[in-house]
Structure formats: C-alpha cells, structure tokens
Amino acid sequence: MERExxxxxxxxxxxxxxxxxxALGVGAYLTWFExxxxxxxxxxxxxxxxxxxxxxxxxxxxxKLATKESVIPRGxxxxxxxxxxxxxxxxxxxxxxxxxxxPAFELGGRVIKPIISDVNVALLLxxxxxxxxxxxxxxxxxxxxxxxxxxxxxxxxxxxxAYEVVLGFSVLGVVLLAGTLSTVGIVQAQIERGVWFILYQxxxxxxxxxxxxxxxxxxxxxxxxxxxELVTGYNVEYGGMKFGAFxxxxxxxxxxxxxxxxxxLFFGGWSGPSILGPLSPYFWFLVKTFGLVFFxxxxxxxxxxxxxxxxxxxxxxxxxxxAIANVVVTAVVKYFF
Amino acid sequence: xxxxxxxxxxxWLLVSAGGVLFAKHPVHVVLFFLSALLAMAALFLSxxxxxxxxxxxLIYAAAIVVFYVLVITTVPWEKLKEFEGAYRRExxxxxxxxxxxxxxxxxxIAKGEFAAPKGQVTDAVRELAKTLFTxxxxxxxxxxxxxxxxxxxxxxxxxxxx
Numbered sequence: 001m002e003r004e005x006x007x008x009x010x011x012x013x014x015x016x017x018x019x020x021x022x023a024l025g026v027g028a029y030l031t032w033f034e035x036x037x038x039x040x041x042x043x044x045x046x047x048x049x050x051x052x053x054x055x056x057x058x059x060x061x062x063x064k065l066a067t068k069e070s071v072i073p074r075g076x077x078x079x080x081x082x083x084x085x086x087x088x089x090x091x092x093x094x095x096x097x098x099x100x101x102x103p104a105f106e107l108g109g110r111v112i113k114p115i116i117s118d119v120n121v122a123l124l125l126x127x128x129x130x131x132x133x134x135x136x137x138x139x140x141x142x143x144x145x146x147x148x149x150x151x152x153x154x155x156x157x158x159x160x161x162a163y164e165v166v167l168g169f170s171v172l173g174v175v176l177l178a179g180t181l182s183t184v185g186i187v188q189a190q191i192e193r194g195v196w197f198i199l200y201q202x203x204x205x206x207x208x209x210x211x212x213x214x215x216x217x218x219x220x221x222x223x224x225x226x227x228x229e230l231v232t233g234y235n236v237e238y239g240g241m242k243f244g245a246f247x248x249x250x251x252x253x254x255x256x257x258x259x260x261x262x263x264x265l266f267f268g269g270w271s272g273p274s275i276l277g278p279l280s281p282y283f284w285f286l287v288k289t290f291g292l293v294f295f296x297x298x299x300x301x302x303x304x305x306x307x308x309x310x311x312x313x314x315x316x317x318x319x320x321x322x323a324i325a326n327v328v329v330t331a332v333v334k335y336f337f
Numbered sequence: 338x339x340x341x342x343x344x345x346x347x348x349w350l351l352v353s354a355g356g357v358l359f360a361k362h363p364v365h366v367v368l369f370f371l372s373a374l375l376a377m378a379a380l381f382l383s384x385x386x387x388x389x390x391x392x393x394x395l396i397y398a399a400a401i402v403v404f405y406v407l408v409i410t411t412v413p414w415e416k417l418k419e420f421e422g423a424y425r426r427e428x429x430x431x432x433x434x435x436x437x438x439x440x441x442x443x444x445x446i447a448k449g450e451f452a453a454p455k456g457q458v459t460d461a462v463r464e465l466a467k468t469l470f471t472x473x474x475x476x477x478x479x480x481x482x483x484x485x486x487x488x489x490x491x492x493x494x495x496x497x498x499x
Contacts, residue, residue: 002338005338077362077364079365080364080365080368083368119387120387120388120460120461120462121387121388121390121391121461121462124388124391124392124394124395125390125391125394127395128391128394128395128398128399129394131395131399131400131403132394132398132399134399134403135371135403135406138403138406138407138410139364139368139406142364142410150410153410154407154410154411157403157406157407160403161400161403161404164399164400180462181462
C-alpha cells in the first residue's frame with residue numbers, strides 16, 4: 001500500500017516535470033509564432049533580427065523582461081499585487097493536469113496514462129480552473145490602485161461571469177452523448193463510435209469557441225486589454241517579468257489548455273490514422289490542438305473588438321438561450337433514438 | 338501518510354478562517370475566504386469526494402466569490418467609517434450563543450459517531466444524480482424555488498425606477 005502510493009506519487013511528479021516546462025516553453029515560443037503570424041497578416045515580416053527567422057526573439061524578450069526595473073505604483077496593495085500574479089498563473093497551469101495527451105500504454109508491465117490526473121469529474125474541474133483565473137485579473141487591477149487597470153478588471157469579471165454559464169451549458173450536450181465527465185472517457189466514447197462529436201454538436205462547438213475566446217481574453221472579446229482605451233488594462237501597472245506572466249497565462253497557456261479541451265470534446269482527442277506508429281496519437285492530438293490555437297490567433301489579428309456592453313448582451317440574450325435549447329434538443333433526441 | 342495531508346489542509350483551512358475573522362481590509366477578508374474555500378475543496382479531494390470538490394470550486398470558489406469580489410472591490414472603503422475596535426454590545430449577546438454552539442458541537446463530536454463511507458462508489462456523478470432526482474426530488478425543487486424567490490427579490494431591490 002505504502003509502496004504503491006509512493007510509486008504513483010513519483011509517476012505524477014515525473015509527468016508534471018514533463019508537461020509543465022514543455023507547456024511553459026511552448027507558451028513562450030507562441031509569442032514568436034504570434035508575432036510572425038501578425039506580421040504576415042499585416043504585410044510585415046515580424047521578428048527577423050535575433051537569430052534565424054527571429055527564432056531567438058522570445059529569449060531576448062525574456063532577458064529584457066527579467067532585467068527591467070521593478071516599479072510598483074504608490075498606494076498599491078503590495079501582498080495582493082504579488083498574489084495576483086500567482087492567481088493568474090496557477091489555474092492556467094492546473095488546467096494542463098486534466099488533458100489526456102494520448103491513450104494508456106504498457107511499459108514494463110505497468111499501465112501508464114499520459115494524463116497527469118485522470119479524475120472522473122475532469123470537465124467540471126476544467127471549468128472551475130478556467131473561472132478561477134478571473135481572480136488574477138480582478139485582483140491585479142484592484143491592487144494596482146489605478147483607474148485604467150481597474151476598469152479592465154471589472155470588464156473581465158463581467159465577461160467571465162456571463163460566459164462561464166454559457167460554457168457550462170454548451171458542453172452539456174457532449175457530456176450527455178458521452179455519458180461521462182472524464183476527459184479520457186469522452187475521447188474513448190468518440191473512438192468507440194468512430195465519430196467526432198463536432199458532427200453531432202456543431203452548435204455546441206460554436207458556443208464553446210465563443211466562450212474560449214472570451215475566457216482567454218482574445219479578440220473579439222479583449223475588452224479587458226483594449227489597448228486603445230485602457231492601454232492594456234488590468235496589467236498596465238506591472239513591469240518586467242511580472243508583466244510577462246499575465247499574457248503568458250491568459251493569452252498562451254489558457255488558449256493551449258482550452259484548445260486541448262475543445263479537441264477532447266469535439267475532435268476525438270488523440271484519434272487519427274496511425275501514420276507514426278506508437279507516436280501517432282500524440283501527433284494527432286498536438287496537430288488538432290495547434291490547429292485551434294492557430295485559428296484563435298488568426299481571429300485575433302483580423303477581427304475588430306466588440307463593445308463591452310455588447311459582449312455581455314450577446315452572452316445572456318443570445319448564446320445562453322441557444323445553449324439551453326441545444327441541451328434540451330440533445331437530451332430529447334438521445335432519449336428517443 | 339493520510340494524516341500528513343489532512344494536517345496540512347486542516348491548518349490551511351483554520352488559518353484562512355482566522356484570516357476571514359481578523360483581517361482588517363474587506364478585500365483581504367475575501368481573499369482569505371477564497372483560500373478557505375480552496376482548502377475545503379482540497380479536503381474533499383483528499384477524502385475521495387471528487388464531485389464535491391469540483392462543485393465546491395465551480396460554485397463557491399468561482400461563481401459566488403466573484404460576486405462578493407465585484408461588490409467589495411467597487412465600494413470606496415476609504416470614505417466609510419473606520420472600524421473602532423470590538424463591538425461590545427454585539428459581543429455580549431453573541432458570546433453565549435457561540436459558546437452554546439461550541440458546547441453542542443463538542444458534545445456531538447465526543448459522543449456521536451462519524452459518518453463512514455457506505456461501500457465503494459464508482460460513478461459519483463451518476464449516484465448523486467439518481468438520489469437527487471428520485472429520493473430527494475421535492476427538497477431539491479423547493480431549494481430552487483427559494484433561490485428563485487431570492488433572485489426576484491434581488492432584481493426588485495436593484496431596480497432604479499420605482
């Protein structure tokens with residue numbers, strides 16, 4: 001008993017040590033990818049100077065952020081000011097624990113699941129972590145003792161409250177079809193039927209994408225940033241690496257994790273033709289996830305921004321009724337067929 | 338092994354609860370409250386009640402506390418009256434009640450039996466849904482009715498025009 005516990009603990013720590021640094025590194029490198037993409041969308045080159053194709057740009061950025069002078073505004077609430085960084089980063093990292101990267105395999109007579117924590121209420125936890133990340137935004141704006149930052153925080157809070165509800169209802173259709181809340185179980189349900197749930201739940205997918213953009217503060221829902229009016233909003237009073245942590249958590253880690261969960265819910269997770277042998281499930285999972293990340297960035301650099309009041313209006317008056325109707329229709333259809 | 342986890346979580350919970358009582362600034366109080374709710378969720382997880390932990394996080398830590406935070410952070414506290422030490426009269430009336438409640442709880446813990454898990458539950462979501470929508474359907478619906486009444490009341494209070 002004791003030995004089993006220690007062994008499983010060891011395996012979990014190993015998995016965390018693989019997933020978290022890789023995700024943080026990929027998150028940092030997505031900044032390079034995004035700048036390149038934005039550049040080409042806007043008929044520019046993007047970063048080209050530091051390293052070949054500007055590939056060393058994220059490292060240069062990190063160095064720059066790390067060596068900047070640390071400025072804290074007068075009247076700021078220091079403990080909360082620092083705590084807000086943690087409150088923003090931790091939920092985004094915790095989301096990574098619930099993502100099944102591939103099917104379970106055997107190694108030396110031991111079954112290994114490539115998921116850090118396979119709990120049977122994984123989806124519930126995913127949405128909980130998703131909405132917990134709002135505290136980073138709210139408290140960073142409040143603790144900064146600055147009007148602009150605080151307006152950004154309040155906008156984000158209003159957006160998250162509205163879209164969290166829609167998000168919960170939008171995925172209920174998938175949960176009804178799969179009959180489970182576990183991320184591994186949902187992927188297996190799709191593999192057993194040989195169909196991706198996006199075919200049965202196209203409406204839910206569109207709703208989910210709306211909510212994903214809103215929760216991660218991406219265009220067209222980036223009212224909390226609003227460079228034009230709020231000069232990047234809630235994190236305007238943070239400098240150096242303290243500033244770097246917020247976009248890393250919100251724009252990159254959150255987008256990666258929510259895209260991965262979208263792949264689990266609607267695109268059959270790791271399923272796909274076996275073209276790389278035992279590595280192909282991971283290949284397909286990553287390809288699908290980055291397809292969605294790419295789509296998000298594409299939208300970010302081509303769409304204009306909604307007004308703050310329109311965002312919550314759309315959520316409560318249009319998306320929520322559509323989501324509830326989707327659940328009712330799915331339940332009725334599932335009951336009779 | 339289990340008692341280590343329990344001790345850590347229990348200390349975390351007690352410290353947070355103390356913070357809720359003794360922190361001066363309302364925003365700090367809300368942060369301690371949030372911390373207490375997270376500790377509670379962790380306790381549920383350590384007891385194997387994953388569904389309860391998830392609900393605790395989603396409903397309490399996320400949905401409800403966000404509203405507290407929204408209200409509390411927007412109140413201009415520096416304009417309100419400063420807190421002037423302990424409330425004497427409230428303490429006079431409150432203390433006997435608190436002592437009696439403590440006595441009752443202490444008696445229950447000392448004499449009573451703790452609830453023990455009744456067999457292994459494989460699918461907590463399914464089991465909970467079954468009991469909620471069969472044995473406890475009426476209390477469940479009454480609870481939602483109460484919430485509905487509270488919501489209507491809040492909307493009436495919040496309306497500007499008479």
